[in-house]
Amino acid sequence: MLFHVAMQVRLPPDMPADRADALKSREKAVAQEIQRQGKWPHLWRVAGRYANISIFDVADNDELHALLSSLPLFPYMDITVTPLAQHPSALPAEARA
Amino acid sequence: MLFHVAMQVRLPPDMPADRADALKSREKAVAQEIQRQGKWPHLWRVAGRYANISIFDVADNDELHALLSSLPLFPYMDITVTPLAQHPSALPAEARA
Amino acid sequence: MLFHVAMQVRLPPDMPADRADALKSREKAVAQEIQRQGKWPHLWRVAGRYANISIFDVADNDELHALLSSLPLFPYMDITVTPLAQHPSALPAEARA
Amino acid sequence: MLFHVAMQVRLPPDMPADRADALKSREKAVAQEIQRQGKWPHLWRVAGRYANISIFDVADNDELHALLSSLPLFPYMDITVTPLAQHPSALPAEARA
Amino acid sequence: MLFHVAMQVRLPPDMPADRADALKSREKAVAQEIQRQGKWPHLWRVAGRYANISIFDVADNDELHALLSSLPLFPYMDITVTPLAQHPSALPAEARA
Amino acid sequence: MLFHVAMQVRLPPDMPADRADALKSREKAVAQEIQRQGKWPHLWRVAGRYANISIFDVADNDELHALLSSLPLFPYMDITVTPLAQHPSALPAEARA
Amino acid sequence: MLFHVAMQVRLPPDMPADRADALKSREKAVAQEIQRQGKWPHLWRVAGRYANISIFDVADNDELHALLSSLPLFPYMDITVTPLAQHPSALPAEARA
Amino acid sequence: MLFHVAMQVRLPPDMPADRADALKSREKAVAQEIQRQGKWPHLWRVAGRYANISIFDVADNDELHALLSSLPLFPYMDITVTPLAQHPSALPAEARA
Amino acid sequence: MLFHVAMQVRLPPDMPADRADALKSREKAVAQEIQRQGKWPHLWRVAGRYANISIFDVADNDELHALLSSLPLFPYMDITVTPLAQHPSALPAEARA
Amino acid sequence: MLFHVAMQVRLPPDMPADRADALKSREKAVAQEIQRQGKWPHLWRVAGRYANISIFDVADNDELHALLSSLPLFPYMDITVTPLAQHPSALPAEARA
Numbered sequence: 001m002l003f004h005v006a007m008q009v010r011l012p013p014d015m016p017a018d019r020a021d022a023l024k025s026r027e028k029a030v031a032q033e034i035q036r037q038g039k040w041p042h043l044w045r046v047a048g049r050y051a052n053i054s055i056f057d058v059a060d061n062d063e064l065h066a067l068l069s070s071l072p073l074f075p076y077m078d079i080t081v082t083p084l085a086q087h088p089s090a091l092p093a094e095a096r097a
Numbered sequence: 098m099l100f101h102v103a104m105q106v107r108l109p110p111d112m113p114a115d116r117a118d119a120l121k122s123r124e125k126a127v128a129q130e131i132q133r134q135g136k137w138p139h140l141w142r143v144a145g146r147y148a149n150i151s152i153f154d155v156a157d158n159d160e161l162h163a164l165l166s167s168l169p170l171f172p173y174m175d176i177t178v179t180p181l182a183q184h185p186s187a188l189p190a191e192a193r194a
Numbered sequence: 195m196l197f198h199v200a201m202q203v204r205l206p207p208d209m210p211a212d213r214a215d216a217l218k219s220r221e222k223a224v225a226q227e228i229q230r231q232g233k234w235p236h237l238w239r240v241a242g243r244y245a246n247i248s249i250f251d252v253a254d255n256d257e258l259h260a261l262l263s264s265l266p267l268f269p270y271m272d273i274t275v276t277p278l279a280q281h282p283s284a285l286p287a288e289a290r291a
Numbered sequence: 292m293l294f295h296v297a298m299q300v301r302l303p304p305d306m307p308a309d310r311a312d313a314l315k316s317r318e319k320a321v322a323q324e325i326q327r328q329g330k331w332p333h334l335w336r337v338a339g340r341y342a343n344i345s346i347f348d349v350a351d352n353d354e355l356h357a358l359l360s361s362l363p364l365f366p367y368m369d370i371t372v373t374p375l376a377q378h379p380s381a382l383p384a385e386a387r388a
Numbered sequence: 389m390l391f392h393v394a395m396q397v398r399l400p401p402d403m404p405a406d407r408a409d410a411l412k413s414r415e416k417a418v419a420q421e422i423q424r425q426g427k428w429p430h431l432w433r434v435a436g437r438y439a440n441i442s443i444f445d446v447a448d449n450d451e452l453h454a455l456l457s458s459l460p461l462f463p464y465m466d467i468t469v470t471p472l473a474q475h476p477s478a479l480p481a482e483a484r485a
Numbered sequence: 486m487l488f489h490v491a492m493q494v495r496l497p498p499d500m501p502a503d504r505a506d507a508l509k510s511r512e513k514a515v516a517q518e519i520q521r522q523g524k525w526p527h528l529w530r531v532a533g534r535y536a537n538i539s540i541f542d543v544a545d546n547d548e549l550h551a552l553l554s555s556l557p558l559f560p561y562m563d564i565t566v567t568p569l570a571q572h573p574s575a576l577p578a579e580a581r582a
Numbered sequence: 583m584l585f586h587v588a589m590q591v592r593l594p595p596d597m598p599a600d601r602a603d604a605l606k607s608r609e610k611a612v613a614q615e616i617q618r619q620g621k622w623p624h625l626w627r628v629a630g631r632y633a634n635i636s637i638f639d640v641a642d643n644d645e646l647h648a649l650l651s652s653l654p655l656f657p658y659m660d661i662t663v664t665p666l667a668q669h670p671s672a673l674p675a676e677a678r679a
Numbered sequence: 680m681l682f683h684v685a686m687q688v689r690l691p692p693d694m695p696a697d698r699a700d701a702l703k704s705r706e707k708a709v710a711q712e713i714q715r716q717g718k719w720p721h722l723w724r725v726a727g728r729y730a731n732i733s734i735f736d737v738a739d740n741d742e743l744h745a746l747l748s749s750l751p752l753f754p755y756m757d758i759t760v761t762p763l764a765q766h767p768s769a770l771p772a773e774a775r776a
Numbered sequence: 777m778l779f780h781v782a783m784q785v786r787l788p789p790d791m792p793a794d795r796a797d798a799l800k801s802r803e804k805a806v807a808q809e810i811q812r813q814g815k816w817p818h819l820w821r822v823a824g825r826y827a828n829i830s831i832f833d834v835a836d837n838d839e840l841h842a843l844l845s846s847l848p849l850f851p852y853m854d855i856t857v858t859p860l861a862q863h864p865s866a867l868p869a870e871a872r873a
Numbered sequence: 874m875l876f877h878v879a880m881q882v883r884l885p886p887d888m889p890a891d892r893a894d895a896l897k898s899r900e901k902a903v904a905q906e907i908q909r910q911g912k913w914p915h916l917w918r919v920a921g922r923y924a925n926i927s928i929f930d931v932a933d934n935d936e937l938h939a940l941l942s943s944l945p946l947f948p949y950m951d952i953t954v955t956p957l958a959q960h961p962s963a964l965p966a967e968a969r970a
Contacts, residue, residue, distance in 0.1 A: 048954040087140045096132050289327060472531065626769070859920040
């Protein structure tokens with residue numbers, strides 16, 4: 001089941017650089033592990049912002065919340081979740097160029 | 098180049114049903130043609146709303162505007178475009194489950 | 195799986211009373227049928243507004259959208275969906291007074 | 292009498308972990324005591340956010356405010372209260388699947 | 389139990405004057421009847437707007453909704469309800485000048 | 486002349502408890518003195534928030550600003566003032582139950 | 583007593599031109615009469631909008647509402663009133679160049 | 680050329696009182712000097728807020744920005760500028776009472 | 777003197793196509809005439825919207841308002857004006873590649 | 874390809890002056906280097922705010938994000954990007970006065 005997830009990161013401007021770097025490094029590792037599991041099929045940077053737009057593919061709302069709240073940057077993010085449904089005009093992937 | 102496009106449809110409540118149906122039918126045909134060209138790789142329904150969230154893959158801003166303004170429902174939609182960039186933590190598709 | 199659904203109804207002020215009454219009557223019938231199926235466990239009126247706050251219990255996002263878009267008042271409603279997860283402090287129902 | 296209560300928690304990012312843990316632990320104890328009294332019949336986590344959506348069942352506005360302001364996280368929460376009324380289409384609980 | 393109620397009236401600009409006058413006249417009669425019952429203790433005009441700010445004194449949320457939805461202008465109003473509680477610094481009426 | 490005043494208090498979360506208590510104690514004393522003078526005829530707590538809704542009865546805008554800015558919590562409050570006028574449907578107090 | 587008044591005019595786009603012209607002509611006459619009485623000391627156009635920013639000088643809130651609601655365009659305007667007080671740094675007019 | 684300028688001051692709540700006082704004192708001196716030059720013809724306090732509404736009379740946008748950014752409180756203010764034009768219904772000052 | 781002008785066009789969905797075409801054709805002629813006079817140096821389409829972002833170069837606020845309100849689509853546009861000043865880091869045009 | 878970029882700078886009010894000065898100095902150097910490369914053709918100050926409105930001319934979204942996130946003030950800016958397309962009424966530069 002797909003969810004659209006928008007994440008805006010807001011690190012405190014006075015966080016020491018090494019702590020911010022450590023956080024980001026752990027965030028990257030966790031994010032890539034979730035991607036490898038096939039549960040985070042799309043992850044894009046919003047141009048000009050410390051923000052991303054993502055698509056998650058999970059079993060249910062509880063799994064979605066567990067994944068998002070496991071992210072090391074979770075306490076510093078403003079996250080908005082939008083449930084996605086099948087669109088009647090969407091073609092199957094194999095029908096696209 | 099990828100763009101995140103959010104479209105909210107607002108048909109006037111007093112539009113005759115046959116005219117609305119004709120519009121939606123033409124919209125579907127145009128939307129599927131753009132998908133077949135590979136320029137609209139993702140199209141999802143927002144659960145509970147007459148709205149979609151889409152990803153477009155186009156050469157530039159002009160092509161994006163040309164495609165969006167060619168949609169039969171364009172005069173009835175509130176559209177928000179967000180330019181997407183490569184995310185440094187995103188794995189290539191083949192690395193995902 | 196639970197979803198929080200807020201619905202604000204906006205009937206055009208010039209809709210003839212008999213057409214509005216017919217719509218509302220069909221809405222009530224559909225709403226009660228969905229409740230009987232156990233998929234709409236809570237439905238409350240927002241005091242002072244032609245609006246409701248509801249909890250839906252569905253298999254997935256697609257079923258949720260199918261149910262909501264089947265409502266006769268769907269074209270006249272502004273609907274906001276919020277996915278709900280288990281809260282770690284919530285007691286099971288039988289533990290409450 | 293039922294009230295819809297939305298709570299968004301905003302702990303200062305620099306609060307020491309042990310103080311945050313102590314606060315959360317006391318919050319959980321108080322929240323469960325209010326649930327046991329039957330005055331907080333529903334408590335859900337908003338997926339992806341440190342927030343909840345709750346239903347309170349209280350005698351009046353004063354009792355509601357007393358309960359909410361007794362929560363240890365009260366100084367760190369943005370709370371919105373919506374009074375709920377009986378919905379004319381709502382079936383009694385025993386009529387649902 | 390007290391509720392703060394803000395009402396913004398939005399009559400369609402093309403409503404015939406006699407129909408608007410009839411509506412307003414019925415609104416006034418109903419509003420004064422509710423005041424006579426002691427359930428609408430304060431009613432003020434917001435300077436410069438076709439809007440009011442009111443205090444209602446009712447038994448519960450259901451009575452409040454019943455009163456508000458009985459107003460002839462109800463379909464043309466945007467209403468926001470805020471539940472009020474006793475303020476710890478408020479003096480009893482007899483202690484004020 | 487009546488004014489509707491909405492005050493939202495936002496104390497910094499790291500203010501020492503004794504300083505906050507002293508502030509609140511002085512606030513209460515000043516608020517009650519203004520009430521005794523008959524210039525603050527209504528003061529209600531907004532249920533679930535550290536906020537109030539008030540009615541002030543003053544000679545003019547300057548007196549209103551002088552009173553509000555004399556409150557010890559003034560630097561920590563977000564205040565919104567709405568001028569009130571006589572409502573044509575309002576009954577005199579003695580005509581109400 | 584001074585009030586800051588922002589008025590945004592929204593004439594229905596399908597209002598016949600002669601009716602709009604008649605309205606605007608009556609509006610101008612009333613606006614100039616209020617200015618002649620010294621109660622509308624400033625009236626500016628917001629560049630690029632069918633809107634104005636004004637200063638009114640009236641005895642009290644009731645006179646302000648009476649003047650504003652007497653404007654022929656009142657039913658088509660969104661009006662926001664802000665009460666103004668003496669600023670401690672403002673020089674008397676004669677002290678300015 | 681006239682501009683409408685709204686300034687909301689937000690001093691950090693933990694700024695030492697003497698530093699705040701020094702800032703405000705310098706602000707007053709600069710503000711009065713600009714008034715004496717005839718470039719700040721109106722300055723009003725917004726009742727209930729640490730905010731003002733002002734009218735500036737300057738040669739062009741660059742002079743306006745130079746004046747505003749010279750204010751000692753500039754780093755602590757949220758400023759909104761609205762360009763004003765001649766209103767077709769405005770009477771010359773000498774035609775007003 | 778430069779102004780940033782954002783224009784969002786909102787034609788009524790039921791405007792007859794020939795009337796809309798005539799309006800747009802006149803709009804284009806007027807817009808190009810203002811460009812030829814050097815007073816509208818930049819005009820861009822916002823991708824995905826019936827909107828533009830423009831830069832105007834005019835003598836003062838009055839000229840800006842006169843130009844904008846002369847546009848045939850003016851009654852159907854929501855326009856926001858932002859005054860621009862010289863940026864201290866901006867290089868002269870000839871210093872750019 | 875052109876993008877409209879709005880940047881609002883929010884330096885923490887307690888940042889030491891020398892650190893702020895160093896940041897601004899590096900910001901200016903980087904901004905001027907990007908201008909020299911022809912990728913930042915317009916940069917204007919918003920009158921009255923520590924903000925700018927800019928036009929970027931880049932190859933694609935990735936280049937835009939790389940440039941913006943290379944700015945020394947990037948962690949302190951709220952940036953909004955709007956993709957621009959060719960406007961059908963825009964004249965070529967040489968056709969303007």
